[in-house]
Amino acid sequence: MITLYRKYRPSTFEELIGQEHIKKYFEKSIDKNEISHAYIFSGPRGTGKTTTARILSKILNCENPQGHNPCNTCENCIAINNGSFMDVIELDAASNRGIDEIRKIRDAANFRPVSGKYKVYIIDEFHMLTKEAFNALLKTLEEPPEHVIFILATTNLEKVPETIISRAQVLQFKNITEKEITQHILNITNAENRKITENAARIIARKAKGGARDALSLLEQILKFSDEDITQDDVINILGLFDEKLITDFLAAIYDSNKEKLLEISNEIFTEGKEIEVFLEETLEYIFNNIENSENLEKNVYIAKKLSDLLKDIKFSENKKILFDINILLLAIENTKKKNSNNNNNNLKNITTYEEKSLIDTETLTSKILDILLNKKEKMDIGLYFALKKANITEKDDYVKIYFKKENLLEYQITKSKSTILELLYSNQTKHLVKIDIVFEDNNNEELRKNNILKLF
Structure with a gap:
């Protein structure tokens, strides 16, 4: 069974919840064809950093882009959505933080893309890289191949060396507002053919602390608890509030x-x-x-x-x-x-x-x-x-x-x-x-x- 946050993960910029400044930034960049070789996505967890990275990856490699959004129907888009596209490589720096992993990226980056226009490396929680790994990454960022784009996501920008920050476009993701998350919960509950009161949805949104992913994880937990309509008391009791x-x-x-x-x-x-x-x-x-x-x-x-x-x-x-x-x-x-x-x-x-x-x-x-x-x-x-x-x-x-x-x-x-x-x-x-x-x-x-x-x- 697919979890709710994966099932309803935004596939276009239009579907992205909140982060209007991020949407406008990439709309203008796409219009002007001004794509940077490296981006740093900084912000709280569950606010859309990795999702935005995947959407950008699809835009860059989409065969039939729809304005500022990927088509999500071509082979490249489908492969990226499935996680099987060879030119979009995702790496979790929390478990791959050493210099050897970054050296592999550096060596592989010199080869041309297999299927798409760009090779996109998405490195999550990259602030956890070792000092040696940061130095190896810095060398690649200083002289990047034209066909390679790095998207570095972090929840702790203060742990990233200034030398790395100065060589990338830094985009700050914000906590999603309680109102936006509440509406998102109501929409998804309706799509699941279930009912939830607005007060109940608001409590879940508040508990999520600005993270859409956390909100959907909590919602899924509550929906599994009962087959009936979800009320405010249900949320309080199930979540131990x-x-x-x-x-x-x-x-x-x-x-x-x-x-x-x-x-x-x-x-x-x-x-x-x-x-x-x-x-x-x-x-x-x-x-x-x-x-x-x-x-x-x-x-x-x-x-x-x-x-x-x-x-x-x-x-x-x-x-x-x-x-x-x-x-x-x-x-x-x-x-x-x-x-x-x-x-x-x-x-x-x-x-x-x-x-x-x-x-x-x-x-x-x-x-x-x-x-x-x-x-x-x-x-x-x-x-x-x-x-x-x-x-x-x-x-x-x-x-x-x-x-x-x-x-x-x-x-x-x-x-x-x-x-x-x-x-x-x-x-x-x-x-x-x-x-x-x-x-x-x-x-x-x-x-x-x-x-x-x-x-x-």
């Missing part, structure tokens, strides 16, 4: 310093055998996605930071419940002390005013990005502004790198979710397309999922 009310009750208990309620919620989670890490992630997502709508910005950021630290520690703990109970009780105790020490005049409005007026220090701005945020005509994104203040920002031509250290996980998460807004703001200000790469020091930490739920309190 948590009801929003439990999350809001948990946060309310922290705010109210209700220790009994916190322990009650803890017992409920562990008794049902659910993953406490998932609960913390969803709680952080809730805070994070509603942080701008929250009146008490400072307190929410503080709670999110504490829960984020707890999430990192609890993953390696042998007794997760004890660690969880201790930390949530400490949060409640700290909140009680703060309540007792604050006077009545220190209300939410004053906190917001203080954040906006006294914490924004224009003398310490280190990047055009902060200037742009500060001088926006609309309401400034305070959460994003303060997050960027913790980053190390470097800018070179049309490429911006925003780097966060391990202790700034929350700030990284805030900035990552606003990457599209950030690129639009920056591109509008500079009047040309700017690529922004947001990097976290600890790549093993998962990004918090995007979530658009109700306002926080």
